Amino acid sequence: MSLLTLAGVTKFFGGLxxxxxxxxxxxxxxxxxxxxxNGAGKTTLFHMISGFLRPxxxxxxxxxxxxxGLRPHDICQRGMVRTFQVxxxxxxxxxxxxxxxxxxxxxxxxxxxxxxxxEVLELTGLAEKAGSMGQSLTLPDRKRLELARALATxxxxxxxxxxxxxxxxxxxxxxxxxxRAVHGRGITVLLIEHVMKAVMAxxxxxxxxxxxxxxxxxxxxxxxxxxxxxxxxxxxxxAGPET
Amino acid sequence: MLRLGLGAVSGxxxxxxxxxxxxxxxxxxxxxxxxxxxxxxxxxxxxxxxxLSLGHAAFFAIGAYTSxxxxxxxxxxxxxxxxxxAGLAALLSLGIGYLxxxxxxxxxxFILLTLAAAEICRLIALHLPILGGYTGLFxxxxxxxxxxxxxxxxxxxxxxxxxxxxxxxxxxxxxxSKLGSYLVAIREDEDASEAxxxxxxxxxxxxxxxxxxxxxxxxxxxxxxxxxxxxxTVLHINHSVDIMIRPIVGGMGTILGPVLGSFLLELxxxxxxxxxxxxxxGLNVVIYGVLLIIVVLFLPRGVYPTLVHWLxxxxxxxx
Amino acid sequence: MTLYVQxxxxxxxxxxxxxLMALGLSLIFGVMRVINFAHGDMMVWGMYLSYWLxxxxxxxxxxxxxxxGSAIFLLGAxxxxxxxNRILEAPHxxxxxxxxxxxxxxxxxxxxxxxxxxxxxxxxxxxxxFWLGPVVFDLPRVATFAVALVLALGLYLFxxxxxxxxxxxxxxxxxxxALLVGTDILKVFTLAFGxxxxxxxxxxxxxxxxxxxxxxxxxxxxxxxxxxxxxGGMGSLLGAFVGGLLVGVSESLGAVILVPSxxxxxxxxxxxxILLFRPQGLLRSSx
Numbered sequence: 135m136s137l138l139t140l141a142g143v144t145k146f147f148g149g150l151x152x153x154x155x156x157x158x159x160x161x162x163x164x165x166x167x168x169x170x171x172n173g174a175g176k177t178t179l180f181h182m183i184s185g186f187l188r189p190x191x192x193x194x195x196x197x198x199x200x201x202x203g204l205r206p207h208d209i210c211q212r213g214m215v216r217t218f219q220v221x222x223x224x225x226x227x228x229x230x231x232x233x234x235x236x237x238x239x240x241x242x243x244x245x246x247x248x249x250x251x252x253e254v255l256e257l258t259g260l261a262e263k264a265g266s267m268g269q270s271l272t273l274p275d276r277k278r279l280e281l282a283r284a285l286a287t288x289x290x291x292x293x294x295x296x297x298x299x300x301x302x303x304x305x306x307x308x309x310x311x312x313x314r315a316v317h318g319r320g321i322t323v324l325l326i327e328h329v330m331k332a333v334m335a336x337x338x339x340x341x342x343x344x345x346x347x348x349x350x351x352x353x354x355x356x357x358x359x360x361x362x363x364x365x366x367x368x369x370x371x372x373a374g375p376e377t
Numbered sequence: 378m379l380r381l382g383l384g385a386v387s388g389x390x391x392x393x394x395x396x397x398x399x400x401x402x403x404x405x406x407x408x409x410x411x412x413x414x415x416x417x418x419x420x421x422x423x424x425x426x427x428x429l430s431l432g433h434a435a436f437f438a439i440g441a442y443t444s445x446x447x448x449x450x451x452x453x454x455x456x457x458x459x460x461x462x463a464g465l466a467a468l469l470s471l472g473i474g475y476l477x478x479x480x481x482x483x484x485x486x487f488i489l490l491t492l493a494a495a496e497i498c499r500l501i502a503l504h505l506p507i508l509g510g511y512t513g514l515f516x517x518x519x520x521x522x523x524x525x526x527x528x529x530x531x532x533x534x535x536x537x538x539x540x541x542x543x544x545x546x547x548x549x550x551x552x553x554s555k556l557g558s559y560l561v562a563i564r565e566d567e568d569a570s571e572a573x574x575x576x577x578x579x580x581x582x583x584x585x586x587x588x589x590x591x592x593x594x595x596x597x598x599x600x601x602x603x604x605x606x607x608x609x610t611v612l613h614i615n616h617s618v619d620i621m622i623r624p625i626v627g628g629m630g631t632i633l634g635p636v637l638g639s640f641l642l643e644l645x646x647x648x649x650x651x652x653x654x655x656x657x658x659g660l661n662v663v664i665y666g667v668l669l670i671i672v673v674l675f676l677p678r679g680v681y682p683t684l685v686h687w688l689x690x691x692x693x694x695x696x
Numbered sequence: 697m698t699l700y701v702q703x704x705x706x707x708x709x710x711x712x713x714x715x716l717m718a719l720g721l722s723l724i725f726g727v728m729r730v731i732n733f734a735h736g737d738m739m740v741w742g743m744y745l746s747y748w749l750x751x752x753x754x755x756x757x758x759x760x761x762x763x764x765g766s767a768i769f770l771l772g773a774x775x776x777x778x779x780x781n782r783i784l785e786a787p788h789x790x791x792x793x794x795x796x797x798x799x800x801x802x803x804x805x806x807x808x809x810x811x812x813x814x815x816x817x818x819x820x821x822x823x824x825x826f827w828l829g830p831v832v833f834d835l836p837r838v839a840t841f842a843v844a845l846v847l848a849l850g851l852y853l854f855x856x857x858x859x860x861x862x863x864x865x866x867x868x869x870x871x872x873x874a875l876l877v878g879t880d881i882l883k884v885f886t887l888a889f890g891x892x893x894x895x896x897x898x899x900x901x902x903x904x905x906x907x908x909x910x911x912x913x914x915x916x917x918x919x920x921x922x923x924x925x926x927x928g929g930m931g932s933l934l935g936a937f938v939g940g941l942l943v944g945v946s947e948s949l950g951a952v953i954l955v956p957s958x959x960x961x962x963x964x965x966x967x968x969x970i971l972l973f974r975p976q977g978l979l980r981s982s983x
Contacts, residue, residue, distance in 0.1 A: 210574035224565035239574035659807030666800030673794040
């Protein structure tokens with residue numbers, strides 16, 4: 135059954151149509167990929183699902199309840215948590231403290247939150263860095279921390295915004311394994327991704343966004359062969375001679 | 378263990394100290410504790426939650442005037458009046474906070490909002506007959522502890538010290554609680570906090586109200602230590618600066634920052650008064666300003682964090 | 697009715713010099729993103745210099761703006777080179793603290809030099825007035841307004857028409873961009889701070905014929921400048937100009953409608969309304 139449903143979601147920035155009538159469903163336990171060229175409106179869509187932006191039209195429904203108008207923390211408290219494309223660790227806090235802030239979403243006492251944070255750090259392979267300051271982390275570790283903080287809130291749905299961007303192939307491989315493990319724990323995942331390898335490896339189904347509109351949907355292997363998708367990614371010129 | 382011993386020794390020293398020192402030094406210590414207390418109250422909002430306020434004089438003045446007027450008009454003891462003042466200060470802070478945080482004012486814009494609110498309070502206070510207008514409000518001295526009035530400096534010394542310890546205790550509790558973790562997260566990155574389920578509006582409001590409510594009793598103390606209140610002094614922007622400057626110099630977002638900052642600035646002030654200001658009005662403040670500039674240029678994170686950093690980096694550290 | 701017209705006229709006349717003062721603050725903020733908490737104290741130094749030149753050598757304040765403008769330009773340039781330049785990347789609170797330190801030094805140095813009593817420049821024409829219909833015009837206020845307007849226009853032409861001015865505007869629009877095209881950023885910063893300071897120094901001189909002042913006057917003008925710049929829009933020069941006139945008029949009307957000592961409350965309420973509903977200022981489009 136559908137856990138998250140978007141219907142006709144639209145957003146304008148001034149005269150620019152950033153997202154236009156996007157509708158899709160995300161089922162409980164699914165791992166759904168959202169791809170598209172730069173500027174296609176992926177992050178804007180994420181902002182609207184997570185409450186940072188309000189759609190100009192359309193509805194977002196989560197677990198049977200409308201989400202539009204709720205603030206991001208409300209949405210997080212209902213079990214849907216997002217990460218940021220550019221990782222935003224709390225720079226002057228330790229890695230443990232960073233994750234504790236996430237964990238405090240489900241418990242009141244710091245002691246319990248520290249225990250949860252410890253488990254999450256173990257799972258995400260950051261345990262050794264628990265005492266390091268956020269600002270001293272390398273890019274791959276920042277990405278992991280971003281994921282760890284989100285996991286600490288105990289989400290039902292995880293919205294991942296380009297967690298692979300800027301990582302080398304080895305690091306990407308490790309993060310893919312980690313996301314698989316997270317998904318294996320029953321967490322529904324919606325991921326925006328630029329790294330095709332990751333999308334292919336992870337997604338059960340893929341949505342393609344171009345100029346703010348959904349242009350394709352289906353299993354990853356089919357979607358990458360779709361003419362419209364190839365055109366969108368390579369530009370119409372390269373697809374031109376074949377038509 | 379060493380830390381505990383050090384704490385016990387300095388605690389005992391603070392308890393017997395006032396009986397051994399001349400009255401000017403008693404005054405100096407009272408001022409130090411009192412400004413450290415105010416700085417600690419400011420620190421909750423400015424240092425932990427990262428919302429800089431240049432209008433805390435308003436909450437201070439509410440504490441001072443509320444207790445003084447309730448005492449003179451209705452005979453209510455300032456010991457009780459200070460709670461009324463704290464409540465009113467919290468209410469005002471919630472009003473300012475609601476506007477500022479709902480409308481998303483950050484950084485300099487929030488600073489200006491707090492400044493404007495305090496200035497409006499000053500202008501209103503100047504025109505309220507019950508507060509004495511430009512002449513100010515005099516409090517008659519009648520030595521009676523229940524009326525917060527004491528012979529000699531020593532009782533004030535212990536009250537100021539007690540206030541300070543209480544404020545430090547509260548901040549210590551905050552720091553170890555969910556509230557503290559959330560405030561610091563908001564200071565570091567508001568959007569990221571919000572994404573992790575932190576109701577940033579609500580927690581900023583809590584921090585503001587707590588900070589304002591703690592500031593007000595400082596005003597009550599001032600009223601019954603000086604026995605004179607004038608809007609252009611207690612509500613002046615310079616007074617707001619006095620409140621915020623100590624935690625910034627000492628180190629924002631740390632418990633010891635405001636205390637250390639207050640000690641340093643009081644010592645600097647006294648030093649420049651004694652050694653440079655022989656008869657020349659203003660020179661001591663010039664020196665004070667120069668020292669402030671030096672602190673900013675060379676210890677930009679505040680004295681306490683720099684000190685901690687330096688101690689940790691020292692080779693052969695046994696920690 | 698005449699009362700209100702009179703108030704508006706007086707407000708506009710004072711507003712002209714407010715504009716000049718705020719132009720200085722806006723220029724400094726626009727280029728360096730630093731908020732000059734010592735702005736009013738620089739102004740007070742301009743006032744005292746004019747006072748001193750008048751008392752010691754009989755130089756008219758409208759002439760001595762040449763001296764005070766240059767002197768405060770130097771003061772600003774030195775403060776930029778020696779202090780502000782080192783904290784451009786520092787956190788907000790540290791920048792504010794530094795400028796507060798500068799303000800304390802300037803205010804109390806003035807206190808040391810001239811004492812706490814209010815001073816006034818008593819020119820021969822100080823009390824001259826003339827009538828236009830039912831409205832009375834203060835000669836010194838009119839002269840001050842005219843000179844402030846000329847200086848503001850001069851600044852505008854400088855920023856528009858000269859190479860240096862273009863460099864300053866480029867840096868104000870886009871600091872990194874200006875760096876990339878090889879602008880000597882330090883020179884631009886020093887110049888901008890100096891010119892901003894010169895504006896407020898000259899504004900101070902221009903007010904001496906009709907406004908008594910003391911060392912503690914500075915903070916009041918600092919806050920007024922903040923008001924104007926926010927109302928007009930941070931970093932917008934046209935906004936600072938219009939904002940100055942607006943604040944002048946609103947305070948003048950406030951003095952008539954409320955009581956004179958409450959006049960500033962109008963501009964503070966205006967400030968709060970702008971902060972809440974139009975934080976980019978009246979004259980700036982959002983983003």
